[in-house]
Amino acid sequence: MNQTSLSVLLVEDHPTIARQVAGFLDGLRWQCDHADNGRLAIELATRNAYDVVLLDLNLPDIDGLEVCRAIKAQAPSNLPVLMLTARDAFEDKARGFRDGADDYLTKPFDLRELALRCEALARRGQLHLRQELRLGPLTLLPREKRALYGDTPLALTQTGFKILLQLCREHPQAVARSSLVRTLWGDDPPDSDALKSHIYSLRKQLEQAAGRNLLATVLHLGYRLDLDPTVGLDAVRQGG
Structure with missing residues (x-):
């Protein structure tokens, strides 16, 4: 096959x-x-x-x-x-x-x-119909595993996309490191602090597209997106 x-x-x-x-x-x-x-x-x-x-x-x-x-x-x-x-x-x-x-x-x-x-x-x-997820200037295409800031595509890895998707879904709340680790690796996380490396790459991509740091570190907890807290996540269906 x-x-x-x-x-x-x-x-x-x-x-x-x-x-x-x-x-x-x-x-x-x-x-x-x-x-x-x-x-x-x-x-x-x-x-x-x-x-x-x-x-x-x-x-x-x-x-x-x-x-x-x-x-x-x-x-x-x-x-x-x-x-x-x-x-x-x-x-x-x-x-x-x-x-x-x-x-x-x-x-x-x-x-x-x-x-x-x-x-x-x-x-x-x-x-079938696909669904776009929009959070302010961010647009996520879950099926295609792609994201854009405005009209600028973000060169994300699959892991980076998963992290961004969870951050968007829980905005404006912070996402705990432990929650991200479980989403990415379940009950078998890698020995090294791989999450920190993926966060660094995602932060650089967002900063390059937006011209400022969009990924904030919340001390003793995890990370959150530095976007307007009144903006919610919208789902927009389009013909696929």
Whole structure:
């Protein structure tokens, strides 16, 4: 198969299944973030940009159907959800589609079929409406993982974009370092202070575009954007 590189959020609490799926996707050179509970899944899906969510229905804290509804309501882009479950009755599938699922795959499944379905959903998502997020002079395009200050594109890494997206979503509040670390690396952060390096690069990009420092350090807490505190984050849908 000739796969396009995708960014996937895997929501699965069974460690063996999670390792198998994540290992297979890693072999395709796809990016795969993992959440083993519903609350973390909603947090990641609403703060990061993914091409597809692979969602198990049987989660330890929140029912997968409720997680699906929350992702569909809160995600910053039109995010396809592929449900993975052992529930194979028609009524279960119908309920999943009614709650926002874009596709349904019954366990056990062939990992090659999983990849094909992910690619199909990602292509379909490109045809749907996209969502721009605007915060004052900043414009973020989550699906494209791009950002602009005014008309000036920001040369951000994928990690830098994730940081900026979280800062925008929580503006005018500061974002704790611990929250950023969890968003970027989950429960397995790097040994070195990698966050500081990414913050430095993001600060330089913003300062070059704006002509002043837009990324403020909040002592003993984290970081915030130095923008008008009365300006809120707006979502603008455009034809894609």
